[in-house]
Amino acid sequence: MLDLLFPDDPAPPSGFALLRASRRAMATTFEVALPFGTRYAVPAAEAALDVIDELEDQLTVYRDHSEISRLNTSGIADVEPRLFELLSRCAGWTRESDGAFDIAAGALIKAWGFYRREGRVPTAREQADAMSRTGMRHVVLSENAVRFRAVGLELNMGAVGKGYALDRAAEVLRRDWGIHSALLHGGGSSVLALGTPPDDPRGWPVRLRHPSVDRSLGVVYLNDRGLGTSAATFQFFEYNGRKYGHVLDPRTGRPAEGTAAASATAPTAAEADAMSTAAFVAGPALADRLSRTRPQLGLVVLEDDADTPQVFNLAPDEYAPPDPA
Template sequence: MDRTSPSPQPPASSGSTDLLRASRPAMGSYFEMRLGAQTPGGIELAERALNIIDALESQLTVYRDDSEVSRLNANAHLGPIEVEAGLFRLLERAVAIGTATGGAYDITAGALSEAWGFFRGPKRVPDAETLADARARTGQHHLRLDPEHRTVEFDLPGVVINLGSIGKGYAIDRASQLVTQHWWPTSALIHGGRSSLYALGSPPGVFGGRWGVVVRNPFAPESPLGTLRLRNRGMGTSGASFQNFAHDGRVYGHILDPRTGEPALGPASVTVLAPSAAEADALSTAFYLLGTEATAAFVSDHPEIGAIFIEEGPSDRSPRVVTFGVADDEFSYDA
């Protein structure tokens, strides 16, 4: 996913010197945690939170053969495999989102990413036979989840789970949970690459306030479009401009539609607000594929979700912005 639009900013009434910032590279990006500089034990807390993210990368990544997800991909067609409790709950949640979005979101799209070369490259347009084979191995109906025994099984070899579209948000949620367990009441903003984030509580010194997050213009990244104001809210952004390649005069983005096997032609970006960062991450991918009409229907049925579409407008500096389920006090346009 192109994760570059939103940019967390300190609240207007709280200078950056009031914040402790700790960051670390992980999951092909970098994660940063911001909390009050005067938080007792704040440095140790931030380090523990970032350690959680490191541990989850080791579990979830498909770029290491010894990760739990890679071992699952290699062996689950042979029979049921018991997985760690948190991972099982994540898989259940991902499958539920896939069902709710009519298959627009699907964690088994890893075979398609391999076919198109977005996984370890080279990027390419697959021939018809290769694409048909990848499509045959794609679809969450190939998964067998057994909650009683906490096992996962594939119904055929070659199924590839890839949690890249939800893993960053999940890691941020787990880090946020650690902060809520701190002995001193603590608020924090935790983001991964500035596009997946969770705003916990209010910024330091702003009782009842919200964390400010600038929404950038994907057509002119130096220009802000507006500001999100978030409290106890997850956010995720998807777009295809960051990872793509050109072939025979056409640009192919890396967001693949699991229903067709093809790269999707979607908006410049979709930002989703949700109760958790994991849910926001997954739904931003799904909404990119579903488009505005289906997203509007989904949000109507799920009032806890909000979405912001940024599409081509009259000029790069005047894109079209469409919102669904976003309250006036959550998002304001910059003049």
Template sequence: MVVDFFLSDQPEVPSEFALVRVSRRAMATRFEVAIPVGTHHDPVAAAEDALDLIDELEAQLTVYRDDSEVSQLNQTAADGFVEVESHLFALLSRCAGWTKETGGAFDIATGALTKAWGFFRREPSVPTQPARNEAMRASGTRHVLLDPARLAVKFRVRGLELNFGAVGKGYALDRAAELLRVKWGVRSALLHAGGSSAFAIGFPPGDTRGWPIDLQHPYEANASLGTLYLRDAGLGTSAATFQFFEYKGQKLGHLLDPRRGWPASGTASTSVIAPTAAEADAMSTAAFVLGASGAESLTRLRPALGAVVLPDESTRLMSLPGRKGEKSESAPRSSPASDVPCSPFDSERGGQSGLLAFNIAPGAFSPTAHVDHSQ
């Protein structure tokens, strides 16, 4: 049995692996909770409760509703400190830490940039230089002040907007998984949000490696890069190959480099395993911006992370394991994939053609035998 992010019908599997799957639309994607049959007394009620919580979190985090807590914060925080709900403040604090750790490659305070490029309304175009300069002036977590004693937030510049699009789905999955574990006693489940985020509780019956998840090929809708086994951890995937526009012969994707105010390039897709889905989302975004050598640095800085990276227009499957225990001060500011020395997977490990793997445990990832993504 392999559960992939893009499967709409229950796969043909042995009865002991059959799943109760409950799904719902939220955050512009399909959230699903899958619980193995026979492992819980009321899996449907548990899944529905988790999805209800995700609906509540969408209402809080969305920037597409003027009455959401985040939209209200964006409208008023430049005038003074605004108290926010405790979980939201904790998320803001974590995001600020991830921005620092990634050298600014991940940053939620980039709503102005997203709007300047037209991605907010899905009408992308290259902004004028003055418009981009103004958006850069009003972007960056360095302009966000956090008061832990009051759980309050203030913006130091007008026009700054928070946007949790890069981390919200993973955060919602973490909260839903916590509810399933604590309130409902669920010990085995897979939660996912479309093709970008997942969290695994335990493992499916009979397979202690974890939940098998197919990583979608960024260029081919029905192709897989390989199978990753996830257990009590989160997974985040970032790719811009299906959301882009062309400009002067270039494909410009929706994932922006917050440091330059320009779409990130040089990477086709990144998938990161982390202790939580929110962190996996944040770090996959940062790894996409930083490139393959940046992903390696992140796994050195945080040994709990693992990463699978497909450099743009790469044609060989490579392996460069992260070296646990090594530390680096910060992720590199720029890191073209071609700068990374790599060696191919050997035939005994299986696989060829296209990926880089950092700090992935042996047996935790099975690449596809052949990947062809020439454009």
């Protein structure tokens, strides 16, 4: 989805090199890239990756002992304060997006088979049942306590977990190691930049790739900002000649349609992940409205069958369009 413009040569034309540390987590590869010469680069990168491991253990729905899994099982619990803060932010993003982004969609994800990556079309009854157990409107949040009002409702943090993990990892780099220039990513779909690279005051350059052909959708420059991209490039199935992607529309209970890819830049990677998901689900109309009400949000949305993306709220020094073919 995202083509990180890292120099691979030890002496790249840009004049600087990067130390890159990576680790598998959340079913993808996370990477921390630091300018060569950064003090304590290796232990700092390892500490940041350790935080990501710890957060996977808290947020995953694939481990029975995780805090999210235990909450899904019980339907009521006092949760760790930082997790409560994240759930509260997610509830706010659900309201702002008119339900296009919603982490309380675990029942739908299972109904469509994406939980085990075994996609299937549910029956009308199965879909209706899953919809009755979907939506943050059924989740009560109060003073670190969480309660589900719908039996069988399940949270799934897949649309925001990687970005949140990057935010927390970057927090460690800043607070504990005094690092203010770095680029972190989780699988390419979630990115967070600290400061700028040594040779470009605009920020860390990240190329947005077309989801289905070898073509660029432009380059964004990140300076203390997150970037999230949503697309159904890899996770989908075909049934009766029709493609069904893994990004579900919580409002309809079906895979989102009409958008090929959506990217968002925001002050945090978690928010960028959430807003890219919302824009992918609801398309350019919502992207336009969100960009008007949120001055720090930028969006790039490519509709199905469109040649060029629509760009919202990104200045020329933040986004460079692709070169003409």
